[in-house]
Amino acid sequence: MFTDRIIGKLRGEEEGAMLIVIGGVHGNEYAGVDATAKVFRRLRDEMGRDPGIKMKGIFLGLIGNRLARKASRRFIKKDLNRQWYEENVGRIFSAPEELLDEEDKELKALLTIISSEIIQEKPSRIVILDLHTTSAEGGVFSIVDDQPESLNIALGFGAPVIRGLYQIFDGTILRFFNGSNFGIPTTALAFEAGQHDDPLALNRSESAILHLLHYTGLVQEHLQADLTTPKPAMVAEITYAHHITPEDHFSMKPGFKNFQHVREGEIIATDIKGEIAAPYDCRILMPLYQKQGSDGFFLIKEMQP
Ligand SMILES: [Zn+2]
Known part of the structure; x- marks a missing residue:
């Protein structure tokens, strides 16, 4: 290596x-x-x-x-x-x-x-x-x-x-x-x-x-030469960050992907206090599926560049 x-x-x-x-x-x-x-x-x-x-x-x-x-x-x-x-x-x-x-x-x-x-x-x-x-x-x-x-x-x-x-x-x-x-x-x-x-x-x-x-x-x-012409890209803004500590015992529900749409009220994770639901319709970013990390997930909304 x-x-x-x-x-x-x-x-x-x-x-x-x-x-x-x-x-x-x-x-x-x-x-x-x-x-x-x-x-x-x-x-x-x-x-x-x-x-x-x-x-x-x-x-x-x-x-x-x-x-x-x-x-x-x-x-x-x-x-x-x-x-x-x-x-x-x-x-x-x-x-x-x-x-x-x-x-x-x-x-x-x-x-x-x-x-x-x-x-x-x-x-x-x-x-x-x-x-x-x-x-x-x-x-x-x-x-x-x-x-x-x-x-x-x-x-x-x-x-x-x-x-x-x-x-x-x-x-x-x-x-x-x-x-x-x-x-x-x-x-x-x-x-x-x-x-x-x-x-x-x-x-x-x-x-x-x-x-x-x-x-x-x-x-x-x-x-x-071997690069393709980039497609027009989405520009999105972070609307929410879910910070966590080890004491939260945070756990993402399985199966979420980056940029996946989530609906208001949908359960996306759990922690020591219970279930964590999406507060509004949006997309999810960087759901945490590894042990180390201080952010459980982010929510984003699309915007004009
Ligand atoms: Zn990294």
């Missing part, structure tokens, strides 16, 4: 944007890392075959939570994608090493690499793609922030775009880098490529990376 923090780095002769792709922020999600490694192999192959292919800017691929990945778990002590808020990052960088837990160390290592690459390379702009997969079926969508740029990029993935999730979670990679800490225009977005074990999750992640390589001007168009 590939476990180096840096999956790959390629730098063009010309200056340009920096595309940072992060896979495996959750250690039990493999498609993002595999797809990133595959794109690097492919770029190296193609550039080896045709010296006429020139890159412009920097393409960097990173593994998020290496320790959790080795353990094939979502995380060891805590969710790495909920730790990226200023106060916590400050604590991690000032605390002695022996006081840091596994995810603190992972965050520190990841941010140290990203910061030093940005300082060293001084890109004109930064785009960060955070790749994930989900525990339930049918979870192919992107998560954007409130910048039009982020929505523009995501529409090119040809998958539903979810707005409002970004504001719900504190401490995500998305939010941290959109709050740009480097004085360089930065756009971050996340892409959920499907169910953890869905073989197509790798292809979808690969397509998303290739789309961004083109969008950021890093590589010429012909590398996109």
Whole structure:
């Protein structure tokens, strides 16, 4: 299994944007890392075959939570994608090493690499793609922030775009880098490529990376040749998030898929207090079918892009 923090780095002769792709922020999600490694192999192959292919800017691929990945778990002590808020990052960088837990160390290592690459390379702009997969079926969508740029990029993935999730979670990679800490225009977005074990999750992640390589001007168009033209994508807004703690003994009713319609009053889960019903007609997103996680499910409604 590939476990180096840096999956790959390629730098063009010309200056340009920096595309940072992060896979495996959750250690039990493999498609993002595999797809990133595959794109690097492919770029190296193609550039080896045709010296006429020139890159412009920097393409960097990173593994998020290496320790959790080795353990094939979502995380060891805590969710790495909920730790990226200023106060916590400050604590991690000032605390002695022996006081840091596994995810603190992972965050520190990841941010140290990203910061030093940005300082060293001084890109004109930064785009960060955070790749994930989900525990339930049918979870192919992107998560954007409130910048039009982020929505523009995501529409090119040809998958539903979810707005409002970004504001719900504190401490995500998305939010941290959109709050740009480097004085360089930065756009971050996340892409959920499907169910953890869905073989197509790798292809979808690969397509998303290739789309961004083109969008950021890093590589010429012909590398996109095998990409289909994206279909018009649904844009939906989060209307409800069901946060849970272990004490809730939360359990999803079996069989819910991402984007499945649910009707008002339909029982979707149970917890220590009893049954949990949908409060209105809507669609369900990210129903939790794994042990680790702090959100039971989300509800969404379609909106005009
Ligand atoms: Zn994930």
